[in-house]
Amino acid sequence: MAEWLDSVKSVKGILLDVCGVLYDCGGDGIVIPGSVEAVTRIKKAGLKLRFCTNESQATREKFITKLNLVGYDISAEEIFAPGPAVCQILKERGLRPHLLVHDGLLPEFEQIDQSNPNCVVIGDAADNFSYENLNNAFRHLIEMEKPVLISLGKGRYYKERDGLNLDVGVYMKALEYACDIQGEVVGKPAKAFFMAALADMGVEPHEALMIGDDIVNDVGGAQQCGMKALQVRTGKYRPCDECHPEVKADGYVNNLAEAVTLILEHLNN
Amino acid sequence: MAEWLDSVKSVKGILLDVCGVLYDCGGDGIVIPGSVEAVTRIKKAGLKLRFCTNESQATREKFITKLNLVGYDISAEEIFAPGPAVCQILKERGLRPHLLVHDGLLPEFEQIDQSNPNCVVIGDAADNFSYENLNNAFRHLIEMEKPVLISLGKGRYYKERDGLNLDVGVYMKALEYACDIQGEVVGKPAKAFFMAALADMGVEPHEALMIGDDIVNDVGGAQQCGMKALQVRTGKYRPCDECHPEVKADGYVNNLAEAVTLILEHLNN
Numbered sequence: 001m002a003e004w005l006d007s008v009k010s011v012k013g014i015l016l017d018v019c020g021v022l023y024d025c026g027g028d029g030i031v032i033p034g035s036v037e038a039v040t041r042i043k044k045a046g047l048k049l050r051f052c053t054n055e056s057q058a059t060r061e062k063f064i065t066k067l068n069l070v071g072y073d074i075s076a077e078e079i080f081a082p083g084p085a086v087c088q089i090l091k092e093r094g095l096r097p098h099l100l101v102h103d104g105l106l107p108e109f110e111q112i113d114q115s116n117p118n119c120v121v122i123g124d125a126a127d128n129f130s131y132e133n134l135n136n137a138f139r140h141l142i143e144m145e146k147p148v149l150i151s152l153g154k155g156r157y158y159k160e161r162d163g164l165n166l167d168v169g170v171y172m173k174a175l176e177y178a179c180d181i182q183g184e185v186v187g188k189p190a191k192a193f194f195m196a197a198l199a200d201m202g203v204e205p206h207e208a209l210m211i212g213d214d215i216v217n218d219v220g221g222a223q224q225c226g227m228k229a230l231q232v233r234t235g236k237y238r239p240c241d242e243c244h245p246e247v248k249a250d251g252y253v254n255n256l257a258e259a260v261t262l263i264l265e266h267l268n269n
Numbered sequence: 270m271a272e273w274l275d276s277v278k279s280v281k282g283i284l285l286d287v288c289g290v291l292y293d294c295g296g297d298g299i300v301i302p303g304s305v306e307a308v309t310r311i312k313k314a315g316l317k318l319r320f321c322t323n324e325s326q327a328t329r330e331k332f333i334t335k336l337n338l339v340g341y342d343i344s345a346e347e348i349f350a351p352g353p354a355v356c357q358i359l360k361e362r363g364l365r366p367h368l369l370v371h372d373g374l375l376p377e378f379e380q381i382d383q384s385n386p387n388c389v390v391i392g393d394a395a396d397n398f399s400y401e402n403l404n405n406a407f408r409h410l411i412e413m414e415k416p417v418l419i420s421l422g423k424g425r426y427y428k429e430r431d432g433l434n435l436d437v438g439v440y441m442k443a444l445e446y447a448c449d450i451q452g453e454v455v456g457k458p459a460k461a462f463f464m465a466a467l468a469d470m471g472v473e474p475h476e477a478l479m480i481g482d483d484i485v486n487d488v489g490g491a492q493q494c495g496m497k498a499l500q501v502r503t504g505k506y507r508p509c510d511e512c513h514p515e516v517k518a519d520g521y522v523n524n525l526a527e528a529v530t531l532i533l534e535h536l537n538n
Contacts (some may be wrong), residue, residue: 129400135435138426142433156447157407164411166404166447173446174439178425 004209004228004250008266013048013203015194015222017212018079019055020235021256023070025160032234034257036071041260045267048201051079052194052210054153054187054217056123056168058104060084080197082152082187083108086121089186095148097121098140100133100171119148122175124155124168134171141179149175149183155217159236188214189221198225211259213237220247230259273478273497273519277535282317282472284463284491286481287348288324289504290525292339294429301503303526305340310529314536317470320348321463321479323422323456323486325392325437327373329353349466351421351456352377355390358455364417366390367409369402369440388417391444393424393437403440410448418444418452424486428505457483458490467494480528482506489516499528 016022022039023029042049051074055063060081067074083105090097096113099106101123120137141147155167172183187193198208205226212218213235222229231241231249234256242252253259285291291308292298311318320343324332329350336343352374359366365382368375370392389406410416424436441452456462467477474495481487482504491498500510500518503525511521522528 125400127400129403131394131396131398131435134398134439138435138439139432142426156449157411163408166400166407166443170407170443170447174435174443177442178435178439180425 002251004230005262005266007228007250008209008263009268010207011047011209011228011263011267012207013050013198013201013209014042014263015050015052015197015208015210015227016256017188017210017214017218017235018051018053018067019158020213020237021211021232022051022067022072024235025158029066029070030161031070032255034255038256038260039072039074041264045264047267048203049078050197050201052188052197052212052218053079053081054124054155054168056082056105056152056187057102057126059108062104080193080200082123082193085193085196086150086152086186087112089150090119090121095119095150097150098137099123100128100137101125101152102128118144119150120175121150121152122168122171123152124158125171126165129166129171134174138175138178141175141181147179147181149179149181151183151185151187153187153217154183154185154189155214157236164236188212188217189224191221191225194222194225194227198227209263211253211256215241215244215247215249219249223247223250232256232259271520273499274531274535276497276519277478277532278537279476280316280478280532280536281476282319282467282470282478283311283532284319284321284466284477284479284496285525286457286479286483286487286504287320287322287336288427289482289506290480290501291320291336291341293504294427298335298339299430300339301524303524307525307529308341308343310533314533316536317472318347319466319470321457321466321481321487322348322350323393323424323437325351325374325421325456326371326395328377331373349462349469351392351462354462354465355419355421355455356381358419359388359390364388364419366419367406368392369397369406370394370421371397387413388419389444390419390421391437391440392421393427394440395434398435398440403443407444407447410444410450416448416450418448418450420452420454420456422456422486423452423454423458424483426505433505457481457486458493460490460494463491463494463496467496478532480522480525484510484513484516484518488518492516492519501525501528 098117151172154169210222367386420441423438479491479498
């Protein structure tokens, strides 16, 4: 028996990535077969459940509407997304952002003072990552005495129906090199992001299991917090992930449905 | 007396950066006062002279036309630019590029087979660095068994009249991170690029002096080849360059005219 199945006995809470686990991103999204029922089965078994996403193309409200449309019954309180998390950080630290984000995320920042920026926040801006917009963000940073760059995630790419697309991490690295600085990540794989979701469930890291399709940001990030983590072979999964030089998942499963079947079979047995 | 002035006695050849040393880039360019005469004085003194530029927004021919327009008498044979250099490399290695470059550089590649690409070449593409174009380059790379990324220089930014602009190195770092690869640089600070210019002059590294405004790519690159190198306080120079953690110029001069005056005073004295 795989070691992670042995540890399932003490699992009290589950963290799920969304894109690539619940549905395939892009356009309206396509549900991954068995995932809707898998989410229901987790809840019925009495396990705590939160969704940890790096989605930053839309507000949390719009994102939930999309999830509901494809068949999921999920509420705002269950979702941890970098948009709301960064707004809290900006308020706490008195930071006024210059934003380079997707138009769909802008309403999240309506209550945030954006005058005379003293930091730059970038998200998965997609087509908004024009040369002009990236250059503007660069000019803001290079003029700051102590440049503060906050990136909503640090993913390399994600999969949409028409192929792989560059993610925000690529542009974080670009600005880091341009200004010779280190950016801060809000979202996965940042420890604070996972820990906030765990705290909300009232579950310790060793009692939690993360399931995602990103070997570095989902699996590696969760493991660094002391959680066990599974990689699903859906979404952006590629076979070479199973030979990743730095991160080894506690288990690999074909999809969320298979993971949940295995978990429920071994829970409290 | 500064140590570099002592070594000037044995100097036989000079390499000059162009943008920020001969003229300020952007639009038609503005000559830096005294630089036209300084170039003439170098030639009259019997010193060998070549121009080493990372300019990749135009073909070498167009670039020379621009230099002539602002008052310089420079021919194609005197200029080392990454466009012609990369074309030679592509031919030698049987590489067929997917190009992400400035429209102005495209004619340089007219004789190059670009069908079924087996490498990606990026230059200072400026507004052509859209999300869509960078994503296309990424998709080509990620599908190659052994991705080959060639970057025409690795500068962070350069100065135009309206402010600082992101340079090609920033996008090289972006694609390197996206694909988990190392790009190859053609142009400064690559050793092969400096050595080709030296060989063309028939001058050994210890007999040559590089003068540029970029502490890393001009000064650091030349020093790694065994040349002495000066930084001018024009172009993209910033005072903090004189405290750079890794590179220390052999000398700092206010501009090219001052450098040439000092060189000619100490030559063979």
